[in-house]
Amino acid sequence: MDAIISNYIKSMTGEVFAYHEMKSLTFKVAAELVLGIDSSNEELLIKMEDLFAVWFNGLFKPALKIGSNSYVKALRARKSIVAKLKDVLAKRRSGALPPKADIVSVLLQSSADVEGENGMTDDEIVDVCINLLFSGHETISCALTWTIRLLSEHPAALDKLRNEHVMISKKVNGTPTTNGKKRHAVVKPEPAKGLVWEDYGAMEYTRKNTTKILGYGLVFCPMARRVRYRLSTSELLIFRYGRSSEAMRSVQ
Secondary structure (H helix, E strand, O other): OHHHHHHHHHHOOEEEEHHHHHHHHHHHHHHHHHHOOOHHHHHHHHHHHHHHHHHHHHHOOOOOOOOOOHHHHHHHHHHHHHHHHHHHHHHHHHOOOOOOOOHHHHHHHHHHHOOOOOOOOHHHHHHHHHHHHHHHHHHHHHHHHHHHHHHHHOHHHHHHHHHHHHHHHOOOOOOOOOOOOOOOOOOOOOOOOOOOHHHHHOOHHHHHHHHHHHHHHHHHHHHHHHOEEEEOOOOEEEEOOOOOOOOOHHHO
């Protein structure tokens, strides 16, 4: 996941829409975790992302089959999504696609281990994958977009978050704690070798901000589409609109 996010951020330049970029980023992460589809299968990844965008666009439109309106396009997109997912399942079973540490591998293995009629059918596995892909990137992309906006309006909170992650990334000597106590004395910072669960537990300020943003941002998910940001060499500049939110002030 770290590699996906790092590579994606490095590929962004100029002025872009934060909401669209966060949707694309979270879909790539979800696709790899759920289906094992990564950048080595870029064509399928892009096609699946486009199909999900069409499906989502018509998901909450009136259920009227008129010409080629958004609802009709959404139905067609879902049929294509189902077909491609079943193709992935077939290739996994045949060995054309190698097994990976993803959710679809767990579902296939669980289904194969269950005898009789209690195992999951392909249709059920596909439905689970679609639900996970949808829930795994739509709400998170909204929360990330609001994170970008709110942190840009509250630089003090951004500095605290950055300092917390810099300290953790250095892998200081001593054990991180989650009860507010300071770490043990630092003798010599060591290069990061990857996060472990204790490191996530040490992200106290991050967790506090995440909880606040999830409660605030997801309610106003449609407004996230208006947020844009520009990337420079080392800073994230955000084009803001409207009045500043109180969401971040309450946790500073």
